[in-house]
Amino acid sequence: MSSIRVNPYPMPDLLAAIEQLQQQQTNATLELATGSSINKPSDNPAGDAQLIKINDLSSQVDSFQRSISALSGQFSTADSTLGSVVTVLQRAITLGVEGANGTLSDTDRQAIGVELKGIQSQLLSLANTSYQGQYIFAGTANTQPFVVDPSQNSGVRYAGNAGTNSVTIGAGYQLQVNLPGSQVFNGPGADVFQAISDMITSMQSDTGMDTAVTELGTALNYVSGQQAFYGNALNQTQSQQTYLSAQSVALSQQQNTVSAADLTAVASQLANDQTAQTGALDAIGRLPQTSLFDYLK
């Protein structure tokens, strides 16, 4: 026999081919179902390692965003609290100017004095404002920051501390998130409690009213200045929020670049594999059903 003898049993080859095609189809179906070309580390080891890093970065960006949301409540509360302090101080100034008017009787001044005392306790309450159980003007102490203390000139003592906290709201970006109460309310020459206490004393004694009004004015300007800190902080977190959203989008794009399945390619590959499998099955079906034996009758 001169011709090359072929393997009379191609079945194992065909079966191996079909097995391979089935494996490919399983992978393709998984890719289509998950939309991701990396469903286990071996699908793309380097890509998967990169995904883990991207996921960590993206988790950090999420954390920054959640921190910002948590902080904005605190900033708004502080901002509006200081807004109220300013309003209340304005009312005290108005009352002081009224009191300085020589036409008032003692009784009238007593009445104004009562209102001023009300303003004093209002200021104390504002200075002790808390947000979610935390005094916002206590520095980094965890106690009520302003307490009534008759031994003090102003009648109020600062029990907090001068500490400040910063929160990370971006990679390497830390934002100071609080001002200690001592800085906000006991500014040098602009002590809110001293000013209101002096005003009350002046009103009661009908002396030095103008000085007391001036003192209140200085305190008011100073507190407004402090209020700006929180306004700025709010602005900064808002613009950072915008930046982080963009970064988050960029990270998911990176994620897609690394892992997204090319759906068109996968779908057409799947179709090809199915065709090939049909072909292979067909080939098995067409393997000679007969041999020469069938014709020897």
Add this chain to the structure above:
Amino acid sequence: MSSLFGALSIASGALGAEQGAMDATTNNVANVNTPGYSRLRPVLTEADPVVENSVTYGQGVTLQKIESLRDPILQLRIQDETQQQGQLSAYNSALQQTQVQFTSSGSDIGSEISNLFSSLSQLSTDPTNPSLRQSVLTAAGNMTTVFNNTANSLTQQQANVDLEVTQAVQQVNTITGQIAGLNSQISQLQGVGQDASALVDQRDVLIGQLSGLIDVSTIRSDNSLTLTTSSGAPLVVGGQSFALSTQTNASGFQDIYSQGKDITSRLTSGQLQGLIQVRDTVIPGVISNLNTLASGLGNALNTANANGFDLIQQQDGTLSPGGDIFSGQAAAATFKVAITDPNLIAASSDNTSPGSNGNLVGPAGLSAVQNASVVDGQTPTNYYSNIVFGVGNAVSNSSAELASSQLLLNQLQDQRGSISGVSLDEEASNMVQYQRAYDAAANVVTTINDMLYTVINMGTLTG
């Protein structure tokens, strides 16, 4: 010498030869689906002629032997490739199981590490908040749990692989015993000049199975066969088999012994080698990497916690310095959260400020660990991603090698089939050929019979 009786003997010789050839064909057809069967072929030769008075008379046909068609060199190559494939296949399928532990799921080690740092970051916005503190402890617990589970699964897998080693050794012993038995029978048959091809086929099948399990080296002498591992440990010598045994080693796993010698590390291929590679190298390597990660991360967070102050007041009214958050970090399996009181998280950077977050956000604080090179010179996430890369890459490489080895083996089997496989068409045509020859020889016998009759009657006429 030429005579009618001589012719009759030639014709009956032909009848015998064709019948023998037909036997070979029948056997081929009968074994068309027998694995490892090598087809038989009758070897017909012309009988030595006789010369008489310068005339040469043929003496008919002899059925010299029925040979079985096999290519021993090809058989060896198939064995080699089967060993290669046995090793790759055991290695790959074990690694496929390993990589399940490292598939991103949202609750894999990488995600849980990120979650812990995320909870610390939330705590920094309100450092005394009890529920934020509690979520840090919860996240830490989730992280250590996934470390424990991953390490335990790997250890469990290692134990399963070890069990497979023992089973594979038993299979090796069963097969070598059978081969030794066949060896004795084959040499007995061949010793008396008989054909042992049926037994040789069976032996080839067994050697093929053995090759899947262990690296086999075959040494053939006249009519005996010696099998050793490639490092020379005897498996079968002629009619005697040498069983492998297992002994528990220091790590509690089974080492493989041959004749009292530990051959575990000297195997070079076959399923056993693949299993041993996974059991003794791959899984311990991954576990060791996880241990490095756990201890780097646990130590760094403990150190960072010690840099700050927790919410517990000491007798003098100051806050106490932070203690360990984690214990057992030397091993991923024992890594756990050592504290249950969320107040023990040292968020503050000074001992008089409970509301400070300085030790969360500071450069030596807890959050800083996330991006610090604390695990073998890498950040925790980068180190983890390298572990996953290592596992994924090993799977992906061995899958590719396995596929190409499979392809090669298929080709070799094809080649074997083209030499040894039974083709029914060929057998049918042979059958026709032998049948026709048999018919013809039978006709010759009839004709000679007639001629003899004529000769005998010729005597009657003259007498």
